[in-house]
Amino acid sequence: MLKSQRAKIIVVATVLAAVAAIVPSTNSFVILLATRALAFSILVMSLDILLGFTGLASLGQAAYLGVGAYLTAILATRYGFGLGFDFWLVVVLGIAVGAALAAVFGLLAIRATGVYFLMITLALGQCVWGLAYRWNSLTGGDNGINLRERPRFGIDLAHDVTFFYLVFAFFAVSLLAMYVLVRSPFGQSLAGIRERELRMRILGYNTWLHKYIAFIIAGGFGGLAGVLWAHTAGIVSPENVVLTTSVDALLMAVLGGAGTLIGGVIGAFIVFGMREYLSTIVPWWQYVLGAVYVLTIFYLPGGLMGIPERIRQRRSSSPDPKKLVLLPGT
Amino acid sequence: MRNSGRSKIGLGLLGGCLAFAGAVPGGADELRIGYIAPTTGIFAQVGKDMVDGFQLYLDEVKNDFGGAQVKFIVEDEQGKPDTAVTKARKLILQDKVQMFAGGLLASSGYALAPISTSEAIYVIPVSAADDLTQRQLSKFPYIIRTGWTSSQPSHPFGQWACDQGYKKIAAVGADYAFGYEVIGGFQKAFENCGGQIVQKIWPPLGTKDFGPYLPSLRQDADAIFTLMVGPMSLQFPKQLAAAGNKKPVIGGGTSYDEFVLPSMGDEVIGHVSALQYSAALDTPKNAEFVQKYRAKYGKVPSYYSETNYTTAQMIHEVLKRNNGKWPGGPEFIKQLSALKFDTLRGPVSFDDMRNPVQNIYIKKVERKKMFGYDKEELWNTVIKTYPNVSQFGQFDKAEFLKQPVYGRDFPPCKFCE
Numbered sequence: 095m096l097k098s099q100r101a102k103i104i105v106v107a108t109v110l111a112a113v114a115a116i117v118p119s120t121n122s123f124v125i126l127l128a129t130r131a132l133a134f135s136i137l138v139m140s141l142d143i144l145l146g147f148t149g150l151a152s153l154g155q156a157a158y159l160g161v162g163a164y165l166t167a168i169l170a171t172r173y174g175f176g177l178g179f180d181f182w183l184v185v186v187l188g189i190a191v192g193a194a195l196a197a198v199f200g201l202l203a204i205r206a207t208g209v210y211f212l213m214i215t216l217a218l219g220q221c222v223w224g225l226a227y228r229w230n231s232l233t234g235g236d237n238g239i240n241l242r243e244r245p246r247f248g249i250d251l252a253h254d255v256t257f258f259y260l261v262f263a264f265f266a267v268s269l270l271a272m273y274v275l276v277r278s279p280f281g282q283s284l285a286g287i288r289e290r291e292l293r294m295r296i297l298g299y300n301t302w303l304h305k306y307i308a309f310i311i312a313g314g315f316g317g318l319a320g321v322l323w324a325h326t327a328g329i330v331s332p333e334n335v336v337l338t339t340s341v342d343a344l345l346m347a348v349l350g351g352a353g354t355l356i357g358g359v360i361g362a363f364i365v366f367g368m369r370e371y372l373s374t375i376v377p378w379w380q381y382v383l384g385a386v387y388v389l390t391i392f393y394l395p396g397g398l399m400g401i402p403e404r405i406r407q408r409r410s411s412s413p414d415p416k417k418l419v420l421l422p423g424t
Numbered sequence: 425m426r427n428s429g430r431s432k433i434g435l436g437l438l439g440g441c442l443a444f445a446g447a448v449p450g451g452a453d454e455l456r457i458g459y460i461a462p463t464t465g466i467f468a469q470v471g472k473d474m475v476d477g478f479q480l481y482l483d484e485v486k487n488d489f490g491g492a493q494v495k496f497i498v499e500d501e502q503g504k505p506d507t508a509v510t511k512a513r514k515l516i517l518q519d520k521v522q523m524f525a526g527g528l529l530a531s532s533g534y535a536l537a538p539i540s541t542s543e544a545i546y547v548i549p550v551s552a553a554d555d556l557t558q559r560q561l562s563k564f565p566y567i568i569r570t571g572w573t574s575s576q577p578s579h580p581f582g583q584w585a586c587d588q589g590y591k592k593i594a595a596v597g598a599d600y601a602f603g604y605e606v607i608g609g610f611q612k613a614f615e616n617c618g619g620q621i622v623q624k625i626w627p628p629l630g631t632k633d634f635g636p637y638l639p640s641l642r643q644d645a646d647a648i649f650t651l652m653v654g655p656m657s658l659q660f661p662k663q664l665a666a667a668g669n670k671k672p673v674i675g676g677g678t679s680y681d682e683f684v685l686p687s688m689g690d691e692v693i694g695h696v697s698a699l700q701y702s703a704a705l706d707t708p709k710n711a712e713f714v715q716k717y718r719a720k721y722g723k724v725p726s727y728y729s730e731t732n733y734t735t736a737q738m739i740h741e742v743l744k745r746n747n748g749k750w751p752g753g754p755e756f757i758k759q760l761s762a763l764k765f766d767t768l769r770g771p772v773s774f775d776d777m778r779n780p781v782q783n784i785y786i787k788k789v790e791r792k793k794m795f796g797y798d799k800e801e802l803w804n805t806v807i808k809t810y811p812n813v814s815q816f817g818q819f820d821k822a823e824f825l826k827q828p829v830y831g832r833d834f835p836p837c838k839f840c841e
Contacts, residue, residue: 122517126510228599230832236600236629237534237553238505242563327506329535334506370510373464373500374518380464 106356110269114262118255124371129258131359131366132265133322138346138358139272140315145344146353147276148308149288153212153340154199154219158313160226160335161195162188162320167239167330168232181245185321192317193310195222200309204302207291219340226332238331241324251325261322268315272355275311284308349390351397360398453748455492457739458515458524458544460536462503466654467528470728471500473683474526474550476721477732481740489740491748497521503528505535512536516544522750525735527551530574530601540566545753549735550728552576554605555829557779557815568757568778570735572700572815574602575609575830577677577784579817580810581698582613584786585674590614590646592622592839596637596660597651597676599626599832606651606676608830611837613817620839621649626832632659638667651676657684665691672696680789683726685802692789692802700780701727701769702787704794704803710768711795724801734767741765775814784810 117128137159144150166184169175176184203214226233233239244251251257275281286294287301294301324330333339346365350357364386372379394400459478461471475498487494497519501508508527515521516539525547527536533551537560540546545566548556552574556567585593593614597603603626611621623642627634632655641648648671652660657679664673673692677699680692703714703724713733717725725733742751742760751759761774770783787804794803816824828834 123514126513126517130510236529237531240534240538242538327509328538329506329509331505331531331535333504333531369502370507370514373502374511374514377463377500 110266114259118258122254125254125258127366127370128363129254129261129326130370131363132258132261133319133326134343134346134366135359135362136265136268136322137316137319138343138350138362139268139355140312140319141343142347142352142355142358143272143276143284143308143312143315145347146351146355146357147281147288148284148305150207150305150309151212151344152203152215152312153337153344154203154215154217154222155312155316155343156335156337156339157199157219157222158192158195158316159320159323159339160222160330161191162317163324163330163334164226164233164239164320165191165317166321166324167241170241170243170324171239177243177245179247181247185318188317188321189314190317192320193314196310196313196316197306199313200306204305204309216337216340219335220337223332223335223337226335233332236332238329238333241328241330244325257325261326264318264322268318269355269359272315276355280304280307345387347397349387349397351394351399354397354399357397357399364398453492454495455489455739455743455750456495456497456519456521458512458519458521458526459496459498460501460508460511460515460524460526460532461498462528463498463500465503467503470528470654470683470726473726473728474528474732476717477725477729478525478549478736480717480720480729481733481736485740489748490744490746492743492750495519501527501532505529505531508532509535509539512539512546516541522753523547523739523756525549525732537564537567540564542566542753545757547735547739549731552605553601554815557777559825559829561777566753566757568760568774570738570780571731572782573779574605575612576779576813576815576817577698577700578606578609579613579819580784580813581674581786582610582615582619583617583818584698584808584810585610585614585647585649586617586619588647588672590619590672592620592642592645593647593649593674594623594625594642594645595621595649595651596625596627596634596641597649598629598631598653598656600629601831602653602678603629603651604832604834605830606678607649608835609817610649610676611835612819612830615835615838616818621837622839622841624837624840627656629653629656631656634660634663638663641669645671647672647674649674649676650679652679654684657681658687661688661692661695677727680787680804681726681728682724682804683728685789685804686724688789688802690791693791695789696786696807697789697804698784698786699727699804700782700784701730702785702804702806703730704787704805705769705785706794706806707768707770713768714795730768734765734769734772737767738763738765738772770809771812773812775816777815779815781812781814784813786810 117125141155144152165188170177199218203211206214249256283299283304291301346361347358350361368379368383461474463471482494482496499511501511512524515524521544523545527533528550530551530553533548533553533556536546537556548569549571552572554573554575557569595607597607622645625637627637650660674696677697680697682703742756761778764773772780772782775781785806786808788807789802790805791800791802793800
């Protein structure tokens with residue numbers, strides 16, 4: 095177990111290093127897409143903490159991306175704040191705002207489970223969307239807010255490669271932090287809640303508090319994703335907070351494999367690749383994306399990260415059905 | 425085993441990205457026009473009209489703009505502003521376009537304008553957000569609008585409503601920036617000549633059931649002004665008629681545009697709207713366009729088709745004057761804005777804020793035969809023409825620009841209770 099875990103880390107680190115090395119030497123549009131996918135991946139991973147490790151399917155994760163992004167955009171365009179070294183302060187604020195919003199929403203949502211949790215998070219997410227859409231004086235309503243420049247502190251982030259490395263660094267740190275989190279005793283108890291909450295409660299765990307804290311942590315990472323997203327996209331609009339953005343994040347996590355962190359990243363890259371790259375080549379990209387979703391659900395209940403597992407199962411003579419179909423939260 | 429499987433996925437992903445990553449070099453006499461339209465999603469049909477209009481013109485001239493071979497690259501914005509930006513950047517970075525055009529919603533226009541540069545200018549045929557060519561113009565030196573501002577048809581229309589003797593009008597409009605600007609412009613003009621807007625109701629964008637809004641319409645109003653878009657345009661007149669409305673109904677151009685008109689029924693006959701184009705414009709030029717368009721795409725052209733056809737024509741005209749050589753972005757904008765055009769929608773020139781000065785047509789929905797088609801259909805018959813209307817209409821430009829952009833609460837509803 096330990097050995098395979100170490101091997102896994104090495105593979106992921108190698109792939110990430112390769113991405114960091116190769117992407118900047120590609121076409122500048124690919125750099126842009128990779129940056130977008132990485133920034134969004136942080137949101138998907140934050141959702142995976144809830145979905146894959148705690149067994150809570152949230153449909154409102156875009157709300158945290160939204161508050162982080164709107165905070166960044168409003169501070170930058172109204173007060174010129176966050177465009178120098180104070181960018182780092184905005185990062186902290188973005189995380190704080192995401193976490194604070196999650197702390198409020200968590201009070202309402204955590205008491206529910208299953209479909210009810212889904213509905214409550216959906217409703218809360220739509221509240222944030224409603225605010226973004228209707229609070230014209232602050233958010234610019236439907237038109238959104240344009241960020242006309244990226245921060246500059248010694249290094250100039252207007253340059254796409256530089257900015258790619260910044261987002262990559264944030265992504266790598268987030269991945270590491272979340273990995274440490276889910277491997278910690280706290281993370282293990284979350285997995286316990288996912289598998290059987292009642293038993294955890296009988297064992298004396300305050301499961302509500304555990305879930306609440308996980309929810310807040312996910313919100314914080316969502317806020318961070320928002321700060322980066324605002325500068326990546328250059329525009330913040332209600333589209334970032336709308337239900338489909340939350341659903342996208344959920345689909346990416348499931349596509350890659352929930353409960354694996356890195357699966358969500360793969361999911362994000364595939365979806366962004368299809369939606370924003372394949373769509374520039376062929377008009378029928380939606381069918382491809384649809385087929386990928388359907389085939390994954392049918393044949394890979396564990397997501398794309400389940401592929402190596404399946405191969406191993408096929409090779410070994412005695413397949414272990416318990417390991418094969420492991421959709422968390424069910 | 426697990427390790428090698430994973431690294432294969434990773435490498436495959438990377439390889440996939442790299443395989444497609446080649447820049448497209450441009451020939452000396454090639455004009456690369458990027459075009460951004462929602463070709464998937466809920467606005468896909470509008471997006472099709474936009475692309476078809478542009479494409480029809482290109483087909484007519486065989487992609488030859490005065491010697492320059494036009495490469496027309498369509499990208500799907502999916503109706504989302506940040507996808508529009510990503511696609512525009514693809515067009516700039518990868519296809520090295522000299523200009524990009526398109527963008528449907530006001531939000532797309534606002535999102536696209538800041539990424540225009542002197543190397544890749546932004547031509548705006550559809551997105552009608554007022555401030556792009558008004559209060560915020562100075563931020564965007566590399567844009568030019570070939571379409572219209574949302575409030576442009578509303579200014580003469582408000583005057584027209586006064587001339588009809590309407591005193592009090594109740595307004596119902598989609599709750600977003602475009603709605604505020606169309607209704608705001610109408611209110612300013614109408615109240616300027618002595619009328620009163622006695623009510624403003626804002627159903628959310630995409631409302632299909634107007635049941636909650638119809639009973640609250642003021643009974644003492646002489647007429648109802650509506651501003652609907654997309655499926656709302658179809659539902660509102662139907663439900664209004666079903667509620668027994670006897671008042672005259674007038675509205676913004678998109679409420680009765682040819683994009684939705686063929687799907688409407690007799691309930692809209694007699695409704696009056698204002699826009700810079702009508703497919704029923706009775707000129708030989710337009711008759712030919714409608715017939716050609718209909719033969720090719722099987723539907724009557726909407727203003728979305730016309731404005732893009734006309735935009736292609738304008739770009740062609742500038743290129744012709746430069747013998748097919750791209751004059752550079754800033755020079756192109758300068759030359760284009762100095763020209764006068766004879767277009768499908770009538771004569772068009774530009775004001776000093778890079779927005780068209782053009783005819784505004786007051787149109788009444790009628791069921792009749794036109795252009796030799798043997799079936800009776802709904803057409804937007806032009807009943808009055810206001811020639812050469814600028815985006816400021818009858819108002820003084822300097823004073824107009826001092827007021828804030830039209831919004832939900834501007835102009836304030838003085839006569840609402």
